[in-house]
Amino acid sequence: TQLLEQSPQFLSIQEGENLTVYCNSSSVFSSLQWYRQEPGEGPVLLVTVVTGGEVKKLKRLTFQFGDARKDSSLHITAAQPGDTGLYLCAGATSGTYKYIFGTGTRLKVLA
Amino acid sequence: ETGVTQSPTHLIKTRGQQVTLRCSSQSGHNTVSWYQQALGQGPQFIFQYYREEENGRGNFPPRFSGLQFPNYSSELNVNALELDDSALYLCASSLRGRGNEKLFFGSGTQLSVL
Numbered sequence: 001t002q003l004l005e006q007s008p009q010f011l012s013i014q015e016g017e018n019l020t021v022y023c024n025s026s027s028v029f030s031s032l033q034w035y036r037q038e039p040g041e042g043p044v045l046l047v048t049v050v051t052g053g054e055v056k057k058l059k060r061l062t063f064q065f066g067d068a069r070k071d072s073s074l075h076i077t078a079a080q081p082g083d084t085g086l087y088l089c090a091g092a093t094s095g096t097y098k099y100i101f102g103t104g105t106r107l108k109v110l111a
Numbered sequence: 112e113t114g115v116t117q118s119p120t121h122l123i124k125t126r127g128q129q130v131t132l133r134c135s136s137q138s139g140h141n142t143v144s145w146y147q148q149a150l151g152q153g154p155q156f157i158f159q160y161y162r163e164e165e166n167g168r169g170n171f172p173p174r175f176s177g178l179q180f181p182n183y184s185s186e187l188n189v190n191a192l193e194l195d196d197s198a199l200y201l202c203a204s205s206l207r208g209r210g211n212e213k214l215f216f217g218s219g220t221q222l223s224v225l
Contacts, residue, residue, distance in 0.1 A: 004153075006153075040218065041214025041218050041219075042115075042219055043154070043201075043214075043216050044199050044216070044219050045213055048213065056171075071172075092212075097142070097159065097161070097166065097167065097207060098144065098167040099144070099156070099214060100156060101155070101156070103153050104151070104152060104153040106151070
């Protein structure tokens with residue numbers, strides 16, 4: 001059974017601080033996605049990474065896919081209250097089209 | 112706005128009852144995936160429909176079933192409801208084709224089983 005573990009589970013930081021969220025698995029993924037979910041809403045796609053070692057930037061967010069395509073990280077620089085939400089990673093293995101979601105990291109950024 | 116709509120938004124049922132949840136896909140999308148999300152957890156994959164056929168299933172019992180219609184809208188049916196079925200049910204539509212699929216989620220149906 002594929003399992004995507006995210007850490008930390010909860011994170012509460014002050015505005016302006018930096019943070020990193022990790023997504024780890026023993027499975028190899030053909031692609032990995034990151035989503036953010038706000039209360040009462042469905043997850044919203046932030047980025048897709050497909051190549052081992054790939055780094056993508058989205059404003060203050062930096063996403064990296066591990067060389068072996070088993071893990072990924074999300075780094076936020078100078079966090080803002082608007083970054084508050086549940087961050088989810090989701091991976092798909094080769095030959096399948098189903099995305100398995102991680103356990104989630106709940107981020108709260110205090111003003 | 113993702114263009115994916117789910118109905119109803121909230122639902123209260125009692126144990127043993129049956130429920131049907133509905134999802135309208137984003138225009139042009141041919142694939143629908145259903146997820147169950149317990150409070151504070153990541154979404155759990157239930158199943159996926161592509162061109163009206165089930166195309167992958169997660170670790171859910173047969174009392175969870177679904178349909179996809181020719182217009183690519185979808186239903187999730189749950190029979191013999193149990194208390195643990197209380198959760199947010201999310202529908203995601205996507206376009207199966209070359210490249211990696213991007214999932215577009217609806218806002219979900221919050222199901223409470225009493």
